[in-house]
Amino acid sequence: MSMQNLDIRDFRRALSQFPTGVTVITTRDEQGEPVGVTASSFNSVSIDPPLILWSIDKGAHSLATFENTEFFAVNVLSRDQVETSNRFASRGEDKFKDVEYTQGVGDSPLLSDYSAQFECKTWAVYEGGDHLILVGEVIDYRYRDSNLPLVFTRGSYSVSSQHPSTVTYEKPDQSGAFISDYLLYMLRESYNRFSADLYPLLQAKGDVNPEEWRILAMVRDRGAITLEALAPIVMQPEVALLQTIDWMVDKGLVQLQDNTLALLPEGRRRADELLALAKQHEAQVLMGLSEEQSLQLKNGLKVIMASHA
Numbered sequence: 001m002s003m004q005n006l007d008i009r010d011f012r013r014a015l016s017q018f019p020t021g022v023t024v025i026t027t028r029d030e031q032g033e034p035v036g037v038t039a040s041s042f043n044s045v046s047i048d049p050p051l052i053l054w055s056i057d058k059g060a061h062s063l064a065t066f067e068n069t070e071f072f073a074v075n076v077l078s079r080d081q082v083e084t085s086n087r088f089a090s091r092g093e094d095k096f097k098d099v100e101y102t103q104g105v106g107d108s109p110l111l112s113d114y115s116a117q118f119e120c121k122t123w124a125v126y127e128g129g130d131h132l133i134l135v136g137e138v139i140d141y142r143y144r145d146s147n148l149p150l151v152f153t154r155g156s157y158s159v160s161s162q163h164p165s166t167v168t169y170e171k172p173d174q175s176g177a178f179i180s181d182y183l184l185y186m187l188r189e190s191y192n193r194f195s196a197d198l199y200p201l202l203q204a205k206g207d208v209n210p211e212e213w214r215i216l217a218m219v220r221d222r223g224a225i226t227l228e229a230l231a232p233i234v235m236q237p238e239v240a241l242l243q244t245i246d247w248m249v250d251k252g253l254v255q256l257q258d259n260t261l262a263l264l265p266e267g268r269r270r271a272d273e274l275l276a277l278a279k280q281h282e283a284q285v286l287m288g289l290s291e292e293q294s295l296q297l298k299n300g301l302k303v304i305m306a307s308h309a
Contacts, residue, residue: 020040020153021152022077022081024088024111026072026075036095037088041055051135051136052120055131066132067132076149078113079159082157086238115150119139121137123136154211157236158235198278205274208253215241215261216253219261219271220263220271
């Protein structure tokens with residue numbers, strides 16, 4: 001492909017295959033007001049001296065503040081901070097309303113909840129095409145091992161977990177009596193072992209990725225739905241959801257009108273076809289159980305989920 005004829009949307013989709021963490025970068029503006037922006041471009045640069053970097057879009061409202069600030073903080077978000085990520089990714093006027101934070105180096109706001117934090121002094125600012133690259137020297141840092149980090153990949157929020165290939169046991173009792181009979185372990189292992197082949201099947205048969213499949217399924221079940229209502233259900237921020245929907249519009253699956261998404265006939269046909277495939281896959285997973293046992297399993301899980309809603 002000639003990069004002179006680069007398809008911007010396709011290039012973004014390729015980049016989205018690389019999972020990243022999610023951060024909120026914070027500082028103070030010239031008036032001393034707190035400023036924050038969501039960024040997934042955070043990365044380490046050097047251990048000695050301790051340097052990190054992140055980048056900010058040149059179209060960002062807070063560009064001048066971060067370009068000229070002496071200090072900033074990187075708040076690495078935990079898995080329960082999707083709402084925080086969405087809040088600081090928006091263009092709302094008061095992003096810090098009802099957000100708990102303390103003061104760090106240079107009075108940069110430090111979020112009270114985090115997976116890790118890095119308090120930085122600006123080391124350098126570089127041109128980077130349509131972004132500015134900010135390098136920071138880490139002055140102080142902290143982390144919480146108990147907080148699993150929030151992950152962003154393929155336009156959706158996700159969580160990190162141990163790869164199933166690292167916890168494979170040849171015999172059921174090799175993991176020990178407690179672990180092999182522990183609910184959370186069994187749920188995770190069941191998902192890991194049986195989900196790996198489902199999404200490739202949906203891609204091969206229906207030409208949709210997991211994010212598109214979730215949207216199709218939700219709109220099929222709920223009917224026309226606003227983007228504001230759909231975004232938290234499919235775990236996508238609205239900006240990423242719009243990018244996914246653009247692809248689905250190109251495929252003739254959906255239409256977006258007045259910020260409301262609805263299935264087109266081809267989208268409903270594709271959703272019905274893929275739902276049938278998913279049901280066949282489910283039947284294979286449950287083939288060792290009787291119909292009554294399968295029903296009891298599902299009802300029991302519904303009760304558990306409802307109690308932790």
